[in-house]
Amino acid sequence: MEGLKQRQKKLDLQKNDEQEINPKTKQLEFFGVPGVCIVMIGMSAVVLLQYFACNEQTGCSLSNAGMIVEIAKKTKLLDPLVFFVYVSWYLWLFLLYLIIPGESVNGTQLRTGEHLKYPINGKRSL
Numbered sequence: 653m654e655g656l657k658q659r660q661k662k663l664d665l666q667k668n669d670e671q672e673i674n675p676k677t678k679q680l681e682f683f684g685v686p687g688v689c690i691v692m693i694g695m696s697a698v699v700l701l702q703y704f705a706c707n708e709q710t711g712c713s714l715s716n717a718g719m720i721v722e723i724a725k726k727t728k729l730l731d732p733l734v735f736f737v738y739v740s741w742y743l744w745l746f747l748l749y750l751i752i753p754g755e756s757v758n759g760t761q762l763r764t765g766e767h768l769k770y771p772i773n774g775k776r777s778l
Contacts, residue, residue, distance in 0.1 A: 700724070748777040 682688050704723050706712040754773025761767055 700729070745777065749773065752776045 680687075682691055702712065704727075749771070752773045754771040754776060756769045756771050758767035759770050
């Protein structure tokens, strides 16, 4: 019975030490999920804006923003074939990740002193 209590006490001490070494993060990066969504959509919008606003004749001028909207309406932004190829490529890489064996390497040392293992098979995939 005493041995069980000592083990429980050791486990409790280990949990306390782990909580001090690796405290749970309380603040969110980019204001959480809404912020991440805004960044993803916003960055895509910036890239599209630069694509439509910049050309060889006028450079990157935003003086005629109405023309940018007209060009965007006339341009087909989402081609189903391109979307299919893009998703297929990611699925193909995922399958290669599962099928092709790769060397496992240690990642960066964590606050707890542990290392996560990552399989590396990038060269074999291509």
